[in-house]
Amino acid sequence: MRISSLFAAAFIFIFSTINNAQETDKEGSQDHPLLSRIPGYYISEQIIKDFDVYTSPYIETENVWEGKLTQINYSLKEGSKEFSFIQIIRNYENAVKKLSGKILLSETRILHAKIEKNKAVTYISVEAYNDGRDYTLIIVESKPMEDEVTIDSASLNKGISELGKVAVYGIYFDTGKSVVKPESKTAIDEIVKLLKQNPQLKLFVVGHTDTDGILESNMKLSSERAASVVKALIENGIQAARLKSSGVGPYCPVESNKTEVGKAKNRRVELVEMF
Structure with missing residues (x-):
């Protein structure tokens, strides 16, 4: 019985260690300098492309964003405080407003916004799912595509x-x-x-x-x-x-x-x- 208890304890310890290790930021990933994460979340996936296009299915105007695209998927750490859809959206909505940004769409689990500064336009999308345990942040920093042939x-x-x-x-x-x-x-x-x-x-x-x-x-x-x-x-x-x-x-x-x-x-x- 003692051996079985020790084995079970060891299994729980190993499982917990593996689980915690899986809840750390993906290697090489980091928050975007414009907007950070909500406390208690880790980066499960990150994609950065020098130039890409994001087309929003949720709005009809200003729905095609081109430029440097950063997509960060956040997941809630085990045991951390849970946030509702609306809490996640409101957190980012307030952050955008502090940066003098414009809200293009704000619904229960979706936020679209843009920030214009020094003639540069940055578009932001936040989409929460799984009851708030996961959300995706997309930031598109608009810039012209680098042409294969120089325009002269x-x-x-x-x-x-x-x-x-x-x-x-x-x-x-x-x-x-x-x-x-x-x-x-x-x-x-x-x-x-x-x-x-x-x-x-x-x-x-x-x-x-x-x-x-x-x-x-x-x-x-x-x-x-x-x-x-x-x-x-x-x-x-x-x-x-x-x-x-x-x-x-x-x-x-x-x-x-x-x-x-x-x-x-x-x-x-x-x-x-x-x-």
Whole structure:
């Protein structure tokens, strides 16, 4: 009987040790410097990607976030104080408000928010589940995707000379909008330089979208975006007769629309030589 008791005690000790070891932060993981964890939770998983796309199924506007993505899964340690869904959400909601952030969505177990500072936009998603024993924090620090080809007049000219067209990924719009964003200035300036260096060159400016949303809306949006780019070029001294805008919506993808990264590549403006 004594041997059995000792064996049981040893088993409990070993099981407890293993369980505690499993409740430590995943090796190499750490809290995001912007927002920390709720006390009593450990990091069970962490994923960091230099550039990725997160599409929220919970909101209809500002629901596509692109940039550096950090996903941290938190789990409650055994014996720690338990938190309800609403406690988890309110904790992060208050933290965001202290950083002068804007709440995009706040429900029982889901929070979406954004923080704008020094022209940088950071999006935040918190989703709690398993009665509050687990929750996921996603932080997307918006930044342009690093293009495979540097956006300059020389590379643009090379693409047009060799293929008759070139894709430009440095022109930015808000989701569902057609106004050219200020951070597009570098790309616009290089297109202007290209046209001034080649006074005989005429261009179709063609807008492209991914397959998300309604086809008719995407066709309209791609046309409006292309027209906005033409307008920006004219405002920078290019003759209107040298430019013509058009939109083809999702009809000419360069990658599969089955992945978020593919969708990001398909959302683009192309310059096509016009004769």
